[in-house]
Amino acid sequence: MLELAIKGSKRYWGWMALLAAVVGVGFLVYLQQLSFGLGITGMSRDVSWGFYIANFTYLVGVAAGGVMVVLPYYLHDYKAFGKITILGEFLAVASLVMCLLLILVDLGQPMRMLNVIFYPSPRSVLFWDMIVLNGYLFLNIVVGWNVLEAERNGTSYPFWLKPFILLSIPWAISIHTVTAYLYSGLPGRGFWMTAILAPRFLSSAFAAGPALLILLCLVVRKLTRFDPGREQIQSLAKIVAYAICINVFFFLCEVFVAFYSNIPEHTAHIKYLFVGLEGKGALVPWMWTSMGLMAVGIILLVNPVTRRQEGVLAVACVAVFVGTWIDKGLGMISGGFVPSPLHHVNEYAPTIPEILITLGIYAMGALVLTALFKMAISVKEEVAG
Amino acid sequence: MEDSRRNFLKIAGISALGLGASPVLDAFSKEEGLQTPQMIQGEKALKATHWGMVIDTRKIHSSEDLNPMIAACNKIHNIPKLETENHEIKWIWAEAYHNAFPEKETNFLNERLEHIALPVLCNHCEDPPCCRACPTQATFKRESDGVVMMDFHRCIGCRFCMAACPYGARSFNFRDPRPFIKETNLEFPTRMKGVVEKCSFCAERLAEGKLPACVEASNGILIFGDLDDDKSEVRQALRENYTIRRKQNLGTGPSVYYIV
Numbered sequence: 318m319l320e321l322a323i324k325g326s327k328r329y330w331g332w333m334a335l336l337a338a339v340v341g342v343g344f345l346v347y348l349q350q351l352s353f354g355l356g357i358t359g360m361s362r363d364v365s366w367g368f369y370i371a372n373f374t375y376l377v378g379v380a381a382g383g384v385m386v387v388l389p390y391y392l393h394d395y396k397a398f399g400k401i402t403i404l405g406e407f408l409a410v411a412s413l414v415m416c417l418l419l420i421l422v423d424l425g426q427p428m429r430m431l432n433v434i435f436y437p438s439p440r441s442v443l444f445w446d447m448i449v450l451n452g453y454l455f456l457n458i459v460v461g462w463n464v465l466e467a468e469r470n471g472t473s474y475p476f477w478l479k480p481f482i483l484l485s486i487p488w489a490i491s492i493h494t495v496t497a498y499l500y501s502g503l504p505g506r507g508f509w510m511t512a513i514l515a516p517r518f519l520s521s522a523f524a525a526g527p528a529l530l531i532l533l534c535l536v537v538r539k540l541t542r543f544d545p546g547r548e549q550i551q552s553l554a555k556i557v558a559y560a561i562c563i564n565v566f567f568f569l570c571e572v573f574v575a576f577y578s579n580i581p582e583h584t585a586h587i588k589y590l591f592v593g594l595e596g597k598g599a600l601v602p603w604m605w606t607s608m609g610l611m612a613v614g615i616i617l618l619v620n621p622v623t624r625r626q627e628g629v630l631a632v633a634c635v636a637v638f639v640g641t642w643i644d645k646g647l648g649m650i651s652g653g654f655v656p657s658p659l660h661h662v663n664e665y666a667p668t669i670p671e672i673l674i675t676l677g678i679y680a681m682g683a684l685v686l687t688a689l690f691k692m693a694i695s696v697k698e699e700v701a702g
Numbered sequence: 703m704e705d706s707r708r709n710f711l712k713i714a715g716i717s718a719l720g721l722g723a724s725p726v727l728d729a730f731s732k733e734e735g736l737q738t739p740q741m742i743q744g745e746k747a748l749k750a751t752h753w754g755m756v757i758d759t760r761k762i763h764s765s766e767d768l769n770p771m772i773a774a775c776n777k778i779h780n781i782p783k784l785e786t787e788n789h790e791i792k793w794i795w796a797e798a799y800h801n802a803f804p805e806k807e808t809n810f811l812n813e814r815l816e817h818i819a820l821p822v823l824c825n826h827c828e829d830p831p832c833c834r835a836c837p838t839q840a841t842f843k844r845e846s847d848g849v850v851m852m853d854f855h856r857c858i859g860c861r862f863c864m865a866a867c868p869y870g871a872r873s874f875n876f877r878d879p880r881p882f883i884k885e886t887n888l889e890f891p892t893r894m895k896g897v898v899e900k901c902s903f904c905a906e907r908l909a910e911g912k913l914p915a916c917v918e919a920s921n922g923i924l925i926f927g928d929l930d931d932d933k934s935e936v937r938q939a940l941r942e943n944y945t946i947r948r949k950q951n952l953g954t955g956p957s958v959y960y961i962v
């Protein structure tokens with residue numbers, strides 16, 4: 318099937334070349350980081366994780382979000398999604414590729430990466446995160462590939478695949494749960510140390526993932542002869558609507574607990590993010606933008622009149638995607654580090670090299686995604702004749 | 703696993719710094735022109751089952767009193783002086799009471815504490831969250847004496863331990879530290895970029911029968927000894943004085959006590 322990803326129009330190749338160029342720039346900057354060290358990023362002794370880990374966290378969510386098309390089809394026999402499960406699975410694959418790259422570029426000594434395997438440490442959540450992420454990548458490649466191959470041959474997928482498909486559903490939940498446990502089990506980090514962190518991560522993931530999938534479906538419909546279908550898109554939109562509402566609800570629970578109890582360790586971080594602390598508040602406008610975008614998303618998605626217009630739906634999905642990205646990609650990680658455990662307010666902002674490396678990784682993800690979608694859609698066009 | 707590693711270390715005759723595998727060590731000594739650090743527990747080695755420290759803050763009169771101990775640690779451990787605060791490496795440093803004990807924040811702190819700075823360092827916790835978090839066991843608790851150590855050659859630089867430590871005791875080498883070391887102490891390894899480091903309770907000195915450098919330089923402010931030995935100086939100080947530990951409520955069990 319790989320040949321399908323190679324046969325393509327000029328437009329396809331132009332797009333791929335553009336992405337490759339961005340990957341190339343990112344790679345060059347990464348070489349610079351390799352030789353200088355992580356000092357070229359904005360991270361510091363106090364904010365020791367930054368843009369890489371934040372985007373990693375976000376994309377784990379996008380990967381997990383793919384399960385929202387797999388689950389209704391395989392568990393509830395919701396036939397309409399049969400057409401697009403492959404898109405969800407391939408989106409997960411591309412997201413996981415980005416996640417693993419983001420972890421790699423975040424390491425101070427990437428050459429020693431395999432130490433995680435040589436000295437397995439089951440008490441470390443990072444060890445389990447490595448297992449669940451690689452496992453989920455493997456599951457999605459195997460499942461996606463075989464289902465697509467079967468579709469091409471006009472048969473149903475091999476019987477041995479079913480357990481893998483079923484396994485991939487709880488596995489999707491696990492990747493984001495374990496990723497949340499990276500943070501929520503740390504004593505002394507009040508912002509993260511809350512049992513609702515994993516559910517909150519999942520709800521924002523189930524909003525962001527399907528929102529991106531809707532946007533991708535709209536693009537696919539525009540650019541190819543394959544139509545993912547109006548019903549499919551509308552069903553996804555309902556999923557996004559519920560998930561984003563739950564996400565905001567969870568956040569408000571967090572705010573209530575922090576401010577009603579008024580325990581400084583818990584309120585300090587939220588204050589820093591939303592009103593600033595000790596005169597420092599670089600993230601304040603971002604966080605309010607994020608809240609605004611999520612609110613707009615909720616209004617447009619919950620209301621059936623607006624949801625049913627695909628143009629408006631697209632706007633709502635962009636709002637949800639960007640809103641949750643700011644929330645998780647900017648606020649969640651630096652918010653947890655500021656103030657520091659010694660109550661110093663040391664702010665963080667990503668540097669240009671850091672952003673370029675991250676962009677390079679996003680371009681890499683887009684490259685993988687385009688190739689995989691190209692393959693899937695070519696099969697669908699072939700079958701449709 | 704832990705045992706075989708410890709045996710290997712014994713055989714290799716390197717223990718205290720937990721420098722991992724010998725090929726790396728070779729490369730390291732070639733690069734630095736250094737001897738392989740000798741960390742066989744010498745005959746005179748100081749022995750304990752739970753090293754701990756008591757800090758007598760009553761003997762601190764101004765933040766200047768802390769300078770000698772900080773300088774002593776910096777000097778013998780090749781701690782670089784970096785240009786930007788973001789990249790700072792600190793093993794022992796001075797903090798105001800409000801920062802060392804943020805959970806004990808009060809408006810009406812006694813004047814003495816209000817005006818001095820307190821030394822802070824790794825607490826060599828009884829149940830250290832940093833070791834729990836580390837995915838490679840590059841940071842680990844030495845079972846024999848409770849010292850929390852770093853293996854600079856195994857550390858992958860993921861910085862999970864930094865997120866996990868509730869005391870900000872860990873530093874990361876954001877760049878090659880070597881050009882920023884004033885005078886290299888050839889008896890202690892320098893670090894490379896991309897690894898985490900912290901106070902080691904001077905494990906390399908204990909192995910030679912010496913007290914930690916900061917303790918020696920502290921003019922009696924720092925007391926060091928075996929917390930499991932009720933005749934030790936630290937236990938005597940704890941018996942006679944009321945002490946507090948940093949963020950006791952987190953259950954990490956710091957081995958560093960403050961007489962306030």
Ligand code: SF4
Binds near residue numbers: 826827831871
């Ligand atoms: S103070 Fe921090 S670095 Fe030291 S043992 Fe405790 S948790 Fe680990």
Ligand code: SF4
Binds near residue numbers: 856858862897898
């Ligand atoms: S940075 Fe090094 S010591 Fe810290 S958790 Fe990662 S591997 Fe372990």
Ligand code: SF4
Binds near residue numbers: 793914
């Ligand atoms: S015990 Fe040794 S390593 Fe730790 S702060 Fe004192 S001098 Fe530095």
